[in-house]
Amino acid sequence: MEQTERYHSLDFLRATAMYLGVILHVTILFGSPDRILWNFYGEYYQDPIDYQITWGIHLFRMQFFYLIAGFFAEMVYLKKGGKYFSLNRLKRILVPFIFGCLIIYPLTLGVFAVYNAELNGMSYLEQSLTFFLWECFSDTEYNPRITFVHFWFMWFLMIFYVIHVFGRIAFLGWIQKTKISHFITCIVDYCIDKRCGVFLLAGVTFCFHITVRSSIFLPDESHLDAALNDLAYYMVFYFFGVGLFHCKNFFS
Structure with a gap:
């Protein structure tokens, strides 16, 4: 074995x-x-x-999940290769995301809209079917935009995976030549190895806290057009996790 x-x-x-x-x-x-x-x-x-x-x-839970996702993404990519990583993430992230948007999303909105006057008289199942495919087959406008509600986490994560994979394919040689990867690893190593390193990471995230609607609830734009400030905020933690994988002394 x-x-x-x-x-x-x-x-x-x-x-x-x-x-x-x-x-x-x-x-x-x-x-x-x-x-x-x-x-x-x-x-x-x-x-x-x-x-x-x-x-x-x-305040810290979702950021931690993205950090861990970046760490394990880098580990799987380096050990198994880009093709395996991409197919694995399609199966483990994209498929549940589609299932959630098609099934869980309308069932959830059916609960939230229980007292909506526009849906008065409908059963729970009828209310849920109203929200199937974001109300494309109904005349209601309870939630007119394409939103993912709690599945925003998976939507952002898929974007990070795409950036991660295509960034490696297109820019890995340039990144290694300019020693950007070494620079990022040194920053991550400094943040976790030095006592004052935590203030560096805190300072970076504080700049994002000024721009995001709320760092402790759903992003302001958990929709198809993800808000760039929220996306960039969580991307910091994802790629911090990527750099953390290369800091072997952290686990020794």
Whole structure:
């Protein structure tokens, strides 16, 4: 049996972040009604502690997922090659993304629109079918734009994968010649190896925090035309993860 190298610490952190997602979606039910529209579920109680837990988790959780995605993307690409990596990500990311947009998305909107006057009198299934393919087959305009709701994470991730693969194919020689890859690796190594390195990464992300609508909730444009400031913000973490893979001393 072929032995495969695993980073158990990263596997553990990734699993922990997934469990934090369960906690987040429980505490979010007690959040502020001016930010979260959960009050249509009936009697509502706001709890400030749960509210802070929600945003405390979301402040780092998605950024961490992109960092881990970049790390493992670089690892698989170098070990298995570009063709294997591309086919693997098509199967593991694109297929679930399409399934989610076609099935999960309309079922979710069917719940959110339970008290919508335009859909009054419809059953839950009829409401959900209204949102199939972003209301292309209905006369409603509940959500007129092509949105991905929580699947924005996978939409952004596919964009990063495309940039990653085509960047390697088209510019790898130039990147190595100009030693840009070495420069990026040195920056990442500095951020994780030096005590003051965390302030460098914090300073970079702070610049994005000024421009994004909210770093602790869905991007302002989780649509087909992804907002460039949100895209660039999460791309920093993705390629930080790519550089982290080359910092072998971090895991030694």
